[in-house]
Every structure is written in structure tokens, then in C-alpha cells.
Amino acid sequence: MRKPILAANWKMYKTAAEAKEFADQLLSYLQEGASLKQPIQEQVEILVCPPFTALSAFAAATQGTAVAVGGQNLYPRKEGAFTGEVSPLMLKAEGASYVIIGHSERRQILGEADELLNEKVKAALEYGLKPILCVGETLEQRRRGETADFCRGQLAAALAGLDQAVCDTLVVAYEPIWAIGTGESASPQDAQETIALLRQWLAEAYGPAAAAKVRIQYGGSVKPENVAGYLAMPDIDGALIGGAGLQASSFWKMLQAAADLGV
Ligand code: PEP
Secondary structure: OHHHHEEEEEOOOOOHHHHHHHHHHHHHHHHHOOOOOHHHHHHHEEEOOOOHHHEEEEHHHHHHEEEEEEEEEOOOOOOOOOOOOOOOHHHHOOOOOOEEOOOHHHHHOOOOHHHHHHHHHHHHHHHHHOOEEEEOOOOOHHHOOHHHHHHHHHHHHHOOOOHHHHHHEEOOOOOOOOOOOOOOOOOHHHHHHHHHHHHHHHHHHHHHHHHOOOOEEEEOOOOOOHHHHHHHEEEEEEOEOOOOOHHHHHHHHHHHHHHHHHH
């Protein structure tokens, strides 16, 4: 049974002080929920990915709790002359256990190509970070009926050269680009259909048992009002959340919705 993972991707929002404020609020919600028969953190994995400048403040504020911390990117070297970049070792040292790789904003705005993303996945694994690999199609590709092929191609490229051990820690986030930050979202049925095809690709590449271990999230305008619809789908194991993950109160509502489903 895969434990669902709800991850807030803060993108380029929040100072260290604001991150600490969010952490305090989230922890107080968690404490309130601790008396429930089955505390939320036992049912759902909770992850927050702050910007690099707020990561260590957030990690310090949540240390020893059920809240995991992730980076939003890494550079695939341990250290070196790479101005402006952050290494997996540095993320780990600041308290991260996950890292987002291949978010469409980085692919589209910063021109990150598949080869580099493949290096990033390998670097994350080498340094003990769990990769959250993002894939997703544009609206034009969807209209042309290319969604599944395109996303499977992104998976194949980013995972090239890796064996089935990657399935022990890999999280995939299916994020249709047209649904990110737009208020438009894929229907739960559409997301399920694509995600099932991604899992099928993983099964063909690594075997059904390994593929069954991989958690695949949906991302794209997920909010408290619609999260339950996605999580009720058999192949959807959580959500990668942008805008609605910036307030502790709305993130908490989504965690509650996941726990209420008993997913
Ligand atoms: C994201 O940043 O990955 C995302 C899905 O954003 P939003 O939830 O705002 O659409």
C-alpha cells in the first residue's frame, strides 16, 4: 500500500521568517490533530519545498516532526564553480530529504533539457535525496492526443541508465502544464488515465512489483475543494501543490481531506 504524499511547492515565495511562521501554524494544526484515532501524519506524508533561502529555517522549525522538507532543484555536482547553484550535498545538510526535479517552470523558463534532468535524478539518488520527477504536457500536445507518449518520453529520458532500485524512492508528479497556476485542472478521471499509463510504462521498464512502489502525484491547480477527487483515484498517490500550499490553513485542509478519505 502506497502512502500518499502531499507536497507544497512554494516556488519563489516566502522569506525565512515567513517560512517559520507557516511551520509554526502547521505544527499547531498537527498537534490539534494528534489526538485523533489515526493522526493525519500516519496516513499522509507531509512535505514542504521552500525556496533555498528559507529551507534551513523551515527545516529547523520542523525538525523532529512529521513534516519533511524538500528542495525545488539541485545542480548535479557535489560542489564546484557553478555560480548560483545548489548541490545535493548542501540540500541534505540543510535538512532536505526530497528534491523536485524537472518542474515545467524550470524546463520552460530556464531551458532545462532531459539530459540534465537525468543527471539531476542520478545526483539526487547518489546523495540520498528522494527525487520528485515532474512530467506533463502542454495544451497543444494534449489537443493533439500526445499526452501519454510525451510524458512517457519524459520519464524514459529522465530515468535513462537507472535500474529498478530507483523505484524504491522515486516519486513522479504528473503536472499538465496548462493546469499549473491557471485555476484549470485536469479532471480526476483524466489524471488517473494518464497516471495509470505512466505506471504501466514503469512496469514495462522495471517490472510490475517495482512500479507498484512508485508514488505518482497529480499537480495542477489542486486546492482544498478538489483534492479529494484526485486522491480517490486508484493510481494517484498524492498531489504537488503550488498556490494552495502557500497558506498553512489551506494546506492543512488538504491534509485533512486526504486523511478523511483514509487513502
Ligand atoms: C506546481 O507548482 O507544481 C503547481 C502545480 O502549481 P499550482 O498548484 O499553483 O497549479
